[in-house]
Amino acid sequence: MVSVSMNVNGKPASGEVEGRTLLSAFLRENLKLTGTHIGCDTSQCGACVVHVDGKAVKACTMLAAEADGSEVKTIEGMANADGSLGVVQQAFQDHHGLQCGFCTPGMVMSAAALLSENPNPSEAEIREYLEGNLCRCTGYHNIVKAIMAAAGQDVSKIAAE
Amino acid sequence: MPKDGGIGASSKRREDVRFLTGKGRYTDDINIHGQAYAYFLRSEVAYGKINGIDTSVAEGMPGVVQIFTAKDFEGAGGIPCGWQVTDRHGQPMQEPKHPILAEGFVRHVGDPIVGVVADTLEQARDAAEAIDVDITEIDPVLDMRAALADGATKVHDELSSNLCYDWNLGNSPEEAEQVMNSAHHVTTLELTNNRLIANPMEPRVAVGDYSIANDDYTLYTTSQNPHVIRLLMGAFVLNIPEHKLRVVAPDVGGGFGSKIYHYAEEAFCTFAAKQCMRPVKWTSSRSEAFVSDAHGRDHVTTIRLALDENGKFLAIHTDTLANMGAYLSTFSSSIPTWLHGTLMAGNYTTPIVSVNVKAVFTNTVPVDAYRGAGRPEATFQLERVVDKAAREMGIDPVEIRRRNFITEFPYATPVAVEYDTGDYHATMDKLLELSDHAGFEVRAAESKANGKLRGFGISHYIEACGIAPSNLVGQLGARAGLYESATVRVNATGSISVMTGSHSHGQGHETSFAQVVAEMIGIDEKQIDIVHGDTANTPMGMGTYGSRSLAVGGSAIVRATEKILNKAKKIAAHLLEASEADIELKDGTFTVAGTDKSVAWGDVTLAAYVPHNYPLEEIEPGLEETAFYDPANFTYPSGGYGCEVEVDPETGKVQILSFTAADDFGNVVNPMIVEGQVQGGLAQGIGQALLENCAYDENGQLLSGSYMDYTMPRADDVPMFKVDHSCMTPCTHNPLGVKGCGEAGAIGSPPAVVNAVIDALQRGGHDVKHIDMPLSPDRVWMAMNS
Ligand code: FES
Ligand code: FES
Numbered sequence: 001m002v003s004v005s006m007n008v009n010g011k012p013a014s015g016e017v018e019g020r021t022l023l024s025a026f027l028r029e030n031l032k033l034t035g036t037h038i039g040c041d042t043s044q045c046g047a048c049v050v051h052v053d054g055k056a057v058k059a060c061t062m063l064a065a066e067a068d069g070s071e072v073k074t075i076e077g078m079a080n081a082d083g084s085l086g087v088v089q090q091a092f093q094d095h096h097g098l099q100c101g102f103c104t105p106g107m108v109m110s111a112a113a114l115l116s117e118n119p120n121p122s123e124a125e126i127r128e129y130l131e132g133n134l135c136r137c138t139g140y141h142n143i144v145k146a147i148m149a150a151a152g153q154d155v156s157k158i159a160a161e
Numbered sequence: 162m163p164k165d166g167g168i169g170a171s172s173k174r175r176e177d178v179r180f181l182t183g184k185g186r187y188t189d190d191i192n193i194h195g196q197a198y199a200y201f202l203r204s205e206v207a208y209g210k211i212n213g214i215d216t217s218v219a220e221g222m223p224g225v226v227q228i229f230t231a232k233d234f235e236g237a238g239g240i241p242c243g244w245q246v247t248d249r250h251g252q253p254m255q256e257p258k259h260p261i262l263a264e265g266f267v268r269h270v271g272d273p274i275v276g277v278v279a280d281t282l283e284q285a286r287d288a289a290e291a292i293d294v295d296i297t298e299i300d301p302v303l304d305m306r307a308a309l310a311d312g313a314t315k316v317h318d319e320l321s322s323n324l325c326y327d328w329n330l331g332n333s334p335e336e337a338e339q340v341m342n343s344a345h346h347v348t349t350l351e352l353t354n355n356r357l358i359a360n361p362m363e364p365r366v367a368v369g370d371y372s373i374a375n376d377d378y379t380l381y382t383t384s385q386n387p388h389v390i391r392l393l394m395g396a397f398v399l400n401i402p403e404h405k406l407r408v409v410a411p412d413v414g415g416g417f418g419s420k421i422y423h424y425a426e427e428a429f430c431t432f433a434a435k436q437c438m439r440p441v442k443w444t445s446s447r448s449e450a451f452v453s454d455a456h457g458r459d460h461v462t463t464i465r466l467a468l469d470e471n472g473k474f475l476a477i478h479t480d481t482l483a484n485m486g487a488y489l490s491t492f493s494s495s496i497p498t499w500l501h502g503t504l505m506a507g508n509y510t511t512p513i514v515s516v517n518v519k520a521v522f523t524n525t526v527p528v529d530a531y532r533g534a535g536r537p538e539a540t541f542q543l544e545r546v547v548d549k550a551a552r553e554m555g556i557d558p559v560e561i562r563r564r565n566f567i568t569e570f571p572y573a574t575p576v577a578v579e580y581d582t583g584d585y586h587a588t589m590d591k592l593l594e595l596s597d598h599a600g601f602e603v604r605a606a607e608s609k610a611n612g613k614l615r616g617f618g619i620s621h622y623i624e625a626c627g628i629a630p631s632n633l634v635g636q637l638g639a640r641a642g643l644y645e646s647a648t649v650r651v652n653a654t655g656s657i658s659v660m661t662g663s664h665s666h667g668q669g670h671e672t673s674f675a676q677v678v679a680e681m682i683g684i685d686e687k688q689i690d691i692v693h694g695d696t697a698n699t700p701m702g703m704g705t706y707g708s709r710s711l712a713v714g715g716s717a718i719v720r721a722t723e724k725i726l727n728k729a730k731k732i733a734a735h736l737l738e739a740s741e742a743d744i745e746l747k748d749g750t751f752t753v754a755g756t757d758k759s760v761a762w763g764d765v766t767l768a769a770y771v772p773h774n775y776p777l778e779e780i781e782p783g784l785e786e787t788a789f790y791d792p793a794n795f796t797y798p799s800g801g802y803g804c805e806v807e808v809d810p811e812t813g814k815v816q817i818l819s820f821t822a823a824d825d826f827g828n829v830v831n832p833m834i835v836e837g838q839v840q841g842g843l844a845q846g847i848g849q850a851l852l853e854n855c856a857y858d859e860n861g862q863l864l865s866g867s868y869m870d871y872t873m874p875r876a877d878d879v880p881m882f883k884v885d886h887s888c889m890t891p892c893t894h895n896p897l898g899v900k901g902c903g904e905a906g907a908i909g910s911p912p913a914v915v916n917a918v919i920d921a922l923q924r925g926g927h928d929v930k931h932i933d934m935p936l937s938p939d940r941v942w943m944a945m946n947s
Contacts (some may be wrong), residue, residue: 011556034190035183037414039362040447044868075183090182091569093173096837100667101180102362102414108181123881131874134868136362136415137667139906140876142837158881 004068008033017064023057024048026064026141027074035075035105036040038135046133049106049113050074056113058132075105078112088150095155097146099137106133111147120151167680168897170818171833174672180353185412188366188383196368196440197226199430200285202275202292203452204267207301207524207861208316211265212714214275215293222291223241224284226437229276229429231264237432240423241397242489245638246498246520248325254326254520259488259527261398261425261432267296268487269524270863271452273664276417276429278437282444301524301861305461305482308521316487316522325485325494325520328933332476337467337515337719341475344467348550354538356459356484356855358871359531362667363414364445365454369430373438377405380431380462382922384410385420385664386704388415389641391696393423393491399432403696406431413666417845418530420666421706422491426453451866456855457531459484460497464542465889476513479505479542483520486527493529494520498537499637500625500707507543508585508621509565510797512577524861530706532845536624544620544912549930552923559598560915562621563589571893578625580797581691581888583825591823592619592801595883601805605924612700614808615818616921619801622909626901627712627796627892630855644791645709646700647717647724649678651784653770653789655763657682657689659721663714664693668838668903669786670710673831677715677897681722683748684762700787708901710797711830712892719896720788728780732765735776796892796900802909804917810925814941815918821883822909827891827900835902839884842906848874849907851912854935872935 005014015030016071025070027033036059039047048059088111098104114129126147149155166172216228239258246254275292279285292599302308302316308323308394316323341347368381378401384390387408395401426443433441464479501515551561561889567587573579573800601617608615631642648660663670671691679686733751734741743754749762768775769784803821822839827834852872856864866872891898918936931943
């Protein structure tokens with residue numbers, strides 16, 4: 001067992017884990033932050049994406065111990081201080097960028113990371129960036145549209161939302 | 162009702178807030194104090210005889226609570242099939258037992274043999290590795306034609322063969338043959354409908370719990386229909402009466418059919434919870450999902466279309482082999498028959514339609530409904546053969562369809578269904594307009610100048626949704642009714658809880674169902690909550706699949722709300738000292754016609770629960786009503802789909818440049834949600850056409866057993882979609898006039914994509930008549946270069 005401590009969503013969090021415990025399991029099981037989802041066992045679905053020190057990371061590919069001392073942000077930390085939805089979250093609701101909600105935490109975390117790297121991405125750049133995030137429900141149309149809207153682009157010309 | 166709420170408004174989804182903030186409650190988020198974990202040792206071979214199972218070492222390992230094999234389930238029933246198909250000789254289908262854990266034989270890779278329950282998942286897995294299962298391998302039965310050959314190895318020894326049933330629908334094969342023999346032209350097409358894996362992003366999970374205090378059980382499970390699971394598992398598998406069994410399907414991360422069925426793991430966790438006297442949780446890994454979730458499609462078909470010299474369709478004859486896998490999953494037998502054969506008339510007036518389906522057992526994972534379920538298979542073969550016929554006869558693909566469209570309704574097809582309404586020319590017109598069909602040649606010339614081949618493909622689909630009239634499906638072999646239920650509970654101060662038997666796992670019922678009730682009463686939709694997913698607090702309902710929830714479940718809500726309004730009017734009449742016939746309801750206020758006397762909704766509801774001034778001698782206090790709605794017919798959504806592609810002749814890679822869907826769903830409650838449903842269905846249909854394929858090797862090993870080998874559509878595989886539902890011919894037999902929209906995208910799109918690729922190749926001078934899906938670069942390149 002190893003002790004890990006990190007800052008999660010602005011609050012200190014620590015625990016005793018096995019060396020093989022994944023960050024995703026630490027968040028879900030030790031910290032009860034169940035918004036981070038597990039959709040695969042081959043690091044390909046992106047349902048588990050969180051931010052570690054400001055970078056989008058698949059939490060199922062990182063050991064909890066590796067995140068020791070890091071700043072971690074999960075979907076639970078994305079709302080505004082007053083509890084209202086953050087810009088990306090709000091855009092997903094406004095443009096129906098989610099259906100069952102299972103891929104959504106990972107999508108929102110990836111989208112937020114993209115926008116911090118590239119505040120005004122093109123449709124093609126968004127689609128390429130989402131290469132590691134699978135959604136089975138939306139056909140991606142409204143996810144891409146929501147991210148364009150979150151970037152401040154006019155999406156009213158894009159067909160049906 | 163103002164259009165920022167009620168029917169027709171794109172109300173934002175209320176469920177989104179919890180999903181966007183990580184506050185959804187999916188089954189894997191549920192942990193019960195003291196729970197143990199289940200792990201299944203599954204077959205690694207496709208077919209084999211179990212000689213012995215040695216669990217002795219594993220039993221002594223750390224953390225192990227109990228180890229289960231088939232012996233422990235001797236008193237339990239097998240997993241039942243919900244639909245008894247009668248074959249063409251009037252005999253029942255062959256129906257092998259589907260045990261919870263393998264009994265004597267393993268019949269597909271992934272078949273569960275031993276269930277280990279331990280304190281932690283790691284301990285359960287470690288113990289499973291120490292179990293020795295002695296299996297003598299048998300050559301597996303994989304190819305459907307070989308499975309039906311004389312002397313073929315049988316998947317189930319106790320059956321007479323691998324044929325589940327041999328089934329006919331419509332005109333006799335002889336009638337069809339006669340027309341074929343004398344027709345001006347006959348187009349023949351042999352094709353496969355590729356096997357798919359539904360892959361909802363949330364893997365399946367089951368948590369069983371048993372309370373000795375009350376001798377009752379609770380199962381939390383990833384299901385599209387918790388009441389169906391309670392009935393099947395309680396009555397047929399574990400012998401638990403319904404009042405002692407609660408099934409909860411909380412937030413569910415997508416289903417697409419694969420979470421309809423009752424699965425062995427659900428029964429296992431429920432049973433083991435009592436045996437171990439601890440809650441038992443099982444969470445599927447994705448790898449496990451690939452070999453244990455029911456698969457979809459997997460048909461091999463020969464279709465023939467007879468035409469006269471003007472391109473009028475004279476007869477259709479189709480022969481299909483449908484893969485059932487190793488056991489019959491809950492709805493499996495009905496998919497290639499009543500959800501496939503019945504759609505073979507399509508949008509066309511073809512007078513003779515003859516369908517034959519042979520369902521076949523093989524040593525593969527069971528096959529059942531996947532989004533569209535039978536209807537994509539019907540649409541694919543029909544819309545492909547129509548396109549091929551158009552090309553052979555030199556008639557434009559749009560024109561040949563128009564010449565054969567049904568234009569008068571109701572229309573009774575030769576294959577047992579009656580379409581109530583539709584306007585196929587209207588959806589075709591809309592498709593051509595939105596896809597700028599007229600400008601295609603210019604765009605094709607541009608592609609050619611860039612060394613690319615551009616093509617345009619059309620499909621025009623029909624589907625049967627709103628499943629289904631109980632008396633009809635009963636005659637067809639269903640072992641259940643297919644009504645839906647709703648309880649509308651009006652609270653004392655006027656807010657409302659609606660308990661529905663439908664289940665939402667992405668469809669947004671919590672929003673759209675509330676819109677329906679808001680519209681009927683004229684109150685703010687925020688005053689209404691939709692409750693679903695728990696057998697303890699919802700009336701017995703059949704759940705969500707077959708694009709049925711609004712058409713059937715929504716209709717039940719309408720009926721229950723009508724009962725509420727009837728009673729509320731009586732109360733209002735009493736309060737207003739007027740005759741009931743004069744009471745009118747508008748925007749949540751009851752008025753007496755022709756006067757200024759009124760009473761608000763909240764005052765009427767309060768009177769119902771505080772009945773001081775109340776007609777107690779005439780009506781009971783309270784305001785709560787339940788309705789069960791059984792549809793009179795299926796609903797028949799239809800639409801025109803168009804796909805424009807570019808093929809790179811160097812690599813065979815297909816790029817979708819645009820995709821247009823012009824649907825007729827009848828009336829629409831929430832356009833935003835409807836469009837989202839279509840977009841999602843289109844991506845799945847495009848996935849089937851270009852990317853996805855579930856493949857087995859010659860030993861019955863799954864080759865596409867992870868996301869590295871099973872190609873899911875990603876964001877850069879699909880374009881922005883053009884989706885339209887402005888052509889509306891309301892359903893004539895349900896109170897909302899709605900038809901259902903959940904499956905259309907996946908039904909109409911695969912033939913449009915394939916037709917577009919064939920168009921591109923033929924325009925490029927390649928004599929390619931058909932390519933089986935998925936149209937991966939290598940298949941396209943091979944077709945062009947052979
Ligand atoms: S769970 Fe699928 S990528 Fe992490
Ligand atoms: S919303 Fe269901 S998987 Fe994306």
